[in-house]
Amino acid sequence: MSSSLPEDVQRAFLRTIPGLEQVHILRPGYAIEYDCIDPLQLDHTLALRDVPGLWCAGQLCGSSGYEEAAGQGLIAGINAARWVQDKPPFVLKRRDGYIGTLIDDLVTRGTNEPYRMMTSRSEYRLICRQDNADSRLMPLGHAIGLISDERLAAMETRQEQIRAEVSRLEKTIAPPNDKTNGFLEAHGTSPIALRGASLADLLRRPQLCYEDLAEIDPAPPSLPRPVTEQVKIQIKYEGYIRRQLKDIEEQRRLEDSPLPPDIEYLAIRTLRTEARQKLQAVRPETLGQAGRISGVSPADVGALMVYLSHREESSK
Ligand SMILES: Cc1cc2nc3c(=O)[nH]c(=O)nc-3n(C[C@H](O)[C@H](O)[C@H](O)COP(=O)(O)OP(=O)(O)OC[C@H]3O[C@@H](n4cnc5c(N)ncnc54)[C@H](O)[C@@H]3O)c2cc1C
Structure with a gap:
């Protein structure tokens, strides 16, 4: 029976139920308080504007959910630590990731009901993806001492491999010969005429995936899967991503x-x-x-x- 009434009231009403006249409560029902703090009183570090040195995080600021609470806890904790070390605040912007959007929404708009971080709330949702979280956030984490040099270097090496492979696919031209067109027809997509097409252009076709291209690629490299995944995503969705980046720039x-x-x-x-x-x-x-x-x-x-x-x- 869901209830958040005072314990004596819960006991009294349970005992009105036939068969439960002498019931004992082991643990009374309770409700979550989502409105202890009006998030409009917080700044972007989650510090209370009027109480220096006090940070808030979690559902007491109006959110609901594990990730929502943990994300705020991370930012509040980072900032509390930086404050005692006399370092400048650390703020994630909306475009940096969902934590940035969550905190910005809470502290600039407030909330009338428990706030959930849904992807639709972010205007940057094409860019804030799980698969590129490392390249978006590791440099920021490294700058404040939370990511080691080794992890950053490994990420940068991966990014370099991705850039090199994207560029190679842009420059490698498949000639309009029988081999290329036989391959294209076998995959249910139209043949090419006259000038040929870059492998990147072919990869943009919905019928083809990165692995397929090896058949007509003169020098297919052997790259780790996280790299080939990114190459595929960056090339296939380049048009949409470019449009969103333009919007973001504005x-x-x-x-x-x-x-x-x-x-x-x-x-x-x-x-x-x-x-x-x-x-x-x-x-x-x-x-x-x-x-x-x-x-x-x-x-x-x-x-x-x-x-x-x-x-x-x-x-x-
Ligand atoms: C039944 C239920 C199911 C849920 N299911 C999900 C789900 O499936 N997915 C999801 O994402 N979210 C779910 N939620 C929401 C999620 O659990 C909470 O939003 C989230 O855990 C809030 O984290 P928090 O750190 O803000 O608060 P809490 O996790 O409540 O932590 C607050 C802590 O403070 C302690 N505390 C309180 N007062 C004092 C005091 N005076 N001194 C010292 N310590 C004190 C408490 O004991 C508690 O440990 C659910 C919530 C409930 C109630």
């Missing part, structure tokens, strides 16, 4: 524009009332964060940009 311009901490949002008449109040409460650190606060529209971000440029002009 957002980065906005993301990184700092917002001075002393802005009096309530006094900016060009913002809508709701946006003024939300911005005043959240006090985002960058324009990118401002744009993600629910209740702050793209038009409000535009108004904020105009305000900032006027402010900059008048301070000259």
Whole structure:
């Protein structure tokens, strides 16, 4: 029987059930508190803004889940350690990985219900993949002393092999002869005419996979599977990834524009009332964060940009 009522009330109602008149409770039902801390009171290191030296992590900040709690614990722990060592804070951005998105969502938007880190919440989900977590995050981990030189070097060697193989496939041209076209037809894809095609172009065809190419590859190398997997992913999905990288680049311009901490949002008449109040409460650190606060529209971000440029002009 699911319940979070006080223990004496649970005992009393259980004893109203026929057959359970003298029941004893070994362990009463309980509920999880997801709203001990309003995450809007936290900064991106998960420190309470108004209580220096106190970090929070886990479901008391409004999230639910093992990974959500562990991810926050990692960041809070790293930052607590760096604070006592007088080192600058360590913050993962939304584009760095899901932990960055989770924390940014919590501390800039708050949450009305237990927050779950779903992939759909990340605008970077084509890039934040399990298969490239090492190349995305190891350099950051190494920079703060959590990844050894050896592990970083092994990752960099793998990346170099991937780059070299992608480049080789781009440059190796399959001629439009009987061997190539017989191979293509056998795999249910159209033959090539005139100029031939690079092996990378052929790999982009849905009917072909990396391993198939060995049949027409003049010098197929013997590479470890993690390398060939990455080569395949990078070539096959290059178009989609390039488009997302372009979007990210545009957002980065906005993301990184700092917002001075002393802005009096309530006094900016060009913002809508709701946006003024939300911005005043959240006090985002960058324009990118401002744009993600629910209740702050793209038009409000535009108004904020105009305000900032006027402010900059008048301070000259
Ligand atoms: C029944 C149930 C099933 C779940 N199933 C899943 C699932 O399948 N997958 C999933 O991802 N998530 C699941 N969750 C959610 C997940 O367990 C939690 O969100 C996550 O464990 C929260 O981690 P946390 O570290 O924030 O809190 P907790 O794991 O609750 O850790 C808090 C710790 O603080 C200790 N503590 C409390 N007060 C004090 C005090 N005063 N002094 C010292 N220590 C104290 C507690 O004993 C506890 O050990 C489930 C939760 C429940 C209740």
